[in-house]
Amino acid sequence: MKKRMISMFVALVMVCGMLTTLPQTGYAAQTGLQPGTPEQESMLAQPLEDIDGAIHDAIKDNVMPGAVVLVARNGNIVKWDAYGYALRYADDDFTEIDDPVKMQEDTIFDMASISKLFTAISVMQLWDQDYFGLDDPVSDYLPEYDTKEKRDITIQQLLTHTSGEKAGPSKELYEMDGDREELLEYVMEEPLENEPGEAYVYSDINYITLGVLVERLSGEREDAYVQTHILEPLALSDTMYNPPENLKPRIAATEFQPWTDRGMVWGSVHDEKAWALDGVAGHAGVFSSAEDLATFSQMLLNKGSYQGKSIFSKEAFDLMNTNWNEAFPGQNHGLGWDLNQDWYMDILAEEDTLGHTGYTGTSIVVSPKLNTIAILLTNRVHPTRDTVSTNGIRKEVAAKTGSSIYSWNAESLQALVESLQDKGAFSDENTARSLDVHLAAVKRFEETEQTEKVLKHLDGLQNLLEHQRNEGLISDDAYDSLVDGAAYLMGKWRD
Incomplete structure (x- = not known):
């Protein structure tokens, strides 16, 4: 509908x-x-x-x-x-x-x-209202964190998965007795896996705790x-x-x-x-x-x-x-x-x-x-x-989705080359420069609507990319993206 x-x-x-x-x-x-x-x-x-x-x-x-x-x-x-x-x-x-x-x-x-993400935005809404600072210890607001082990964990560390918390609770919550508040307390009392700030561990405990923070500060269930x-x-x-x-x-x-x-x-x-x-x-x-x-x-x-x-x-x-x-x-x-x-x-x-x-x-x-x-x-x-x-x-x-944007014309493919270069996808600047020069020629022929020359130079671009891959000058992912991009642009001009 x-x-x-x-x-x-x-x-x-x-x-x-x-x-x-x-x-x-x-x-x-x-x-x-x-x-x-x-x-x-x-x-x-x-x-x-x-x-x-x-x-x-x-x-x-x-x-x-x-x-x-x-x-x-x-x-x-x-x-x-x-x-x-x-x-x-x-x-x-x-x-x-x-x-x-x-x-x-x-x-x-x-x-x-x-x-x-909904939890994170809720947290930032409360930050906007000056409920806390990102560097504030969680223990300032949640007494469950006022322990020797967890006292220094900050709100920012919970948001970025660097708090030291484990990935999840040690026990399955659905197998445990207790109401919602008791289970939340159990989660927050779990021992740490790392010292706060020393490692990145994607953790559900971090965001369960942030949900509790939202509830305690706002007075509403999440x-x-x-x-x-x-x-x-x-x-x-x-x-x-x-x-x-x-x-x-x-x-x-x-x-x-x-x-x-x-x-x-x-x-x-x-x-x-x-x-x-x-x-x-x-x-x-x-x-x-x-x-x-x-x-x-x-x-x-x-x-x-x-x-x-x-x-x-x-x-x-x-x-x-x-x-x-x-x-x-x-x-x-x-x-x-x-x-x-x-x-x-x-x-x-x-x-x-x-x-x-x-x-x-x-x-x-x-x-x-x-x-x-x-x-x-x-x-x-x-x-x-x-x-x-x-x-x-x-x-x-x-x-x-990216190809649909970057393959729109030669100038867009040049932007893709620049983006890939920033990500270190080429062995040296000359590799990226040679692609850029080739695409600059394609761009000139696009502007004058010389279809045969556009297609010829795009075919040449694909051959250049093949050479660069064989010589180890370009990453496999970058090669795939640019070859696909050139093929899509060729399809546009053939149509």
Whole structure:
């Protein structure tokens, strides 16, 4: 339904011409995401269309039973598609049900660890209101941390996974007696794995604790706080903790869990720790749709505002988009967000590219440099978590999204060469310079619309790249990105 509405409004948007007469980011900040086309945003359609085949192949290979992809640039949604099934199996033996539920563009997914982003923004909203400083000890606000071992842990260390906490609790919370408050106390009293600030360990305990911080300072349970201060201002009607029963037909099923006596988990949080905490925890529990997550992401691109409403300050955004983990190379992390992680962001990865993944098969990439959002939502744990990793398809969706931008013309490919050079993808400056010179020639022939010479020089570029790879002058990933980019640009000129 929503996708058909987008198609109906595309023509109206083009006639009005509003998106070409106003600054794109400012326009999106005031009006919200709009329907668009790749061409409007200087993007090639073919790479985005090729995402379809990649997703279908992944479904065929049992990576996941279904998916939704949404790509937006400059405040315009240029791709929004659903694939496969939201509910397909009855058990972890892959027994197919009689009436599988098809995935829809507005299917609601268990976000898993993408929930941490809602916690992080809640924390930064409270920081905006001067409730605390990022370098303040957590023990100033949570007496459970006022111990010899944990007294010096700061709020910033919890946000960046450098607190010394373990990845998760020692015991399964759902097997323990006690109410939510007692279980939260148990989690916060867990012994540390490292000294504070000495190591990076991705930890659910960090964000469970941050959720408690939000609750203690605001006086509201986290779901109520998020609803009032994030979801309602952004009008995220498909985003929530503990979805009501009437929404179950729209929700993607997750895992068959006989060990929790829940059978097929469908409409209830997948994460066992969050489930034990009544479905509301700082590390997991949020359900959302691709459209809502795109709105959330656009708010980030707008540095904290959307449709004239401020969610948090630009200063808070800048702190969230700063790498606090320079002491731990490769573990770039802002306050809540991954930064510059090419293992799933591919060529969208830059120093300021934000993102996060979720265990259920969700991922989000937000590129301020390209003003682009790439969202992949899957139910890869349906019917079991013991399946093929989704990291390959996450990376491919980001790669195709990046190719649609960088393959627009020779100048865009030059920008890709520059980005890859900054990442150390070439053995020396001469390797990158030779590619740049070659693309400069392509650019001149594009300007004079000499199709044969454009194609000839792009073919030559591919031969040059082959030589550079054979000589060990270029990384395999950079080679793949540039060869694909040249092929897509050649396709544009052949058409």
